[in-house]
Amino acid sequence: MPATLPVPIRFRLPDGWLPVRPEPGDGWAAAPDVAFAAVHPRPDAGFSANITIDGEIPVDAATLADLADDSVDHLREIARSVSVAARREVGSAEAPALTQRLTFSAVSGGVRRDLAQSQVYLSLTDVVDPHKRAVVRLALTATAAQHDAVLADFQEFLRTVRPDTGTEA
Template identity: 70%
Template sequence: MPATLPTPIEFRLPEGWLPARSEESDAACVAFAAVHPQPDAGFAANITIDGEAVQDPVTLTDLADESAERLREVAESVVVAHRREVGTADAPALTQRLTFSAVVNGTHRDLVQSQVYLSLPDVGESHKHAVIRLTLTASASQHDDVLGDFQGFVRTVRPDAPAGA
């Protein structure tokens, strides 16, 4: 069963990308996954969405550090190649790019993961917020080709307004 996001969001997939079947993704950890229709040497670039509710003083940097550490548990040569805080004081965000090597379906691959962390305030409790993580994972050779699709996808993500609001 897929994970549940701490707050509802809406988004639009890039043209041609397909929702992943649950057996293609680690459905227990993500709320949504999509795959690129043209795999690179057998590895399909993918976009995943997950999230969690956090309380102050947890920062986006803390969460990005935790993500890199979790990846180090299952991959080799994990490097934080880039990290930048973006957004505004009211809507902070963080981007990071990780490079790593991993065995996927029996084949050793050099991969790149671009992550975007979006912080959404809890209107009921100011010391709480939801963090949504958007992730693109692609082969090192295909990453730059699909990065524009991912950036376009990120621009479509927004809180889902309740009906009648």
């Protein structure tokens, strides 16, 4: 059963990407908190690049870097050779964000694969109580060979992500 996000968001998938239901046992066991997933229509060597969305309400002291570190630690529990290839803080003081790119080796479909994952952490303030915040993580996972080819689609997707206030048509 997919998880739910702590705040509603709106987005548009890039052309051709297909939404999927992330069910445990269907290759999504490593991502039990995924609220939404989509796959690229052209797998690379049997692996489908995917976009996933999950989120949480972090403890007050947790920074986006802390959450990104936690994600790396979690990935190290299920994958080999996890490396942070790049990380940077982006956004503004009102809407902070963090991006990181991870490389790792993991078994998928019974085959060990070299994978890359681009993650974006968005900090969203509660419109009713500005002292509360939620963090939404958007991730692109692809084979190392296909990652750069689908990165533009992921960036296009990121440009469409917005809080869903329920007031827009």
